[in-house]
Amino acid sequence: MIECKNIGYSYTDYALNKKELFKDLSFSIAKDEKVLLLGVNGCGKSTLLKLLNALITPSSGQYLFEGEQVDKSYLKSHAKTFRKRVVLGMQDPSTMLFNPTVYDEIAFGLRHFGFESVDERVHHYASLFGVEKILKESPLKLSGGQKQKVLLASLLCLEPEVLLLDEPTAHLDPLTTGWLVEFLEELKVTSLIATHNLSLGRELATRAIVLGEGEGIIYDGGVDTLLDDTETLLKAKLLHRHKHTHNGVEHSHYHMHSWN
Template identity: 45%
Template sequence: MPFQLDHVTLELSGRAVLRDVSLSVAPGERVVLLGVNGCGKTTLLRALDGLAFPAAGELRYAGMPLTARALDDATFRRRFRSEVGLLFQNVDGMLFNPTVADELAFGPRQLGALDVDARVRRWAEALELVPFLDRPPFELSGGEKKRVALAAVLALDPKVLLLDEATANLDPAAAARVVELLAALDVTTVATTHNLSVVEELGDRAILLDRAGGGILFDGAPAELLRDEALLVRSGLAHRHAHRHGSAEHAHFHVHDAE
């Protein structure tokens, strides 16, 4: 298993955002983490990337404990960082090189890859970044920066992709292209979103987190979750809207699709 969580509790500023979570992610699985802002999606991704650690319970990567001590070991750290890539929701902190080409080349160079130029060209073409290769990233729009950051992660040739709101800041056409690209990749993927319209394209397994920090409300097929309006309302991803026509009252469920 790429990841195994056993009774994990994660805290943010001393407050538990996820409690007693147990789950596993199998090789090649495409998992979508859903929930409202503040439910712990990003904190869980950070833990899977070794940037945060459980306050209780155990988190393992490929059978090995994923701890600060483990990442102090140079051999494990190099393997883990080469195999697991994280795309932040706010990508400004990920971009620091003088040109887009340098951004895409940075990770492979750090890992000593022999095909850096080929990787840069491949992902620049895949994410329609070729016209920007000689430009500084800070000059680009938010959506263009997002595509640069994703290309930089993919240039590492990771076995596991962790994606925090991968389609945020993208226009509908660009978002559709990114979702299509991600669906074609042969990698393990854990992606967060609160946009229900892309859930079935992003993954074949949906995990819904409780907005109160209690843990997992649902773990199963995305289509099954999307049919459960009551559960979506309970999670905060939808709401029940009642209105009257004369003496008759009607109720409709509204889904929160905006990112």
């Protein structure tokens, strides 16, 4: 469904120096496959998700969606259907909320894409995500977790085929996190989810792609295999050594970066 062939991304920094964030990323994601996107801060996960949502274009290589190259000419004729089929929930939900009320926020995409029974759908997804009591509030005044729920409701109500999520559980309380993980587990949708929360890894996906820092993809394989492989986890900096003292004796052990 999704194919990246030698994708690279460079940008010009504040001093006009060209910086290469990554190059030669090649991977495919099959229909209904669920994949985790992992890697340290700044390695390019959010940038890659924006590339896959065609919000930015790669500096090199090709991005294909169902075998067709997603470039300017493709988007000229397919932008609307592409954005309905492939949705991205950005890392900071505030950047995606712009409507006067939560109701309008969820209804926006439904109206834009010409869905029927908009009111019914808004109420259905609002109640699913537990935001039905705040439909008249301004999304900008909500808590971080509430914003995340509104954003997810506004994306999932479109019944997308590809779900790109950037740290979807970052602002959620443990109960809502558990609910969302179960919800995503049952959802039949191709997904790529960036997260630092490895404890959710096995439930969110079957496969993991780990981006290194300027090294391209350093792991692409089963989530179970990755989580059981201390060496790759250490190399990917997904595990760190923690030192502490008990009764005057210093111990050290490994910790995964999964805080919630």
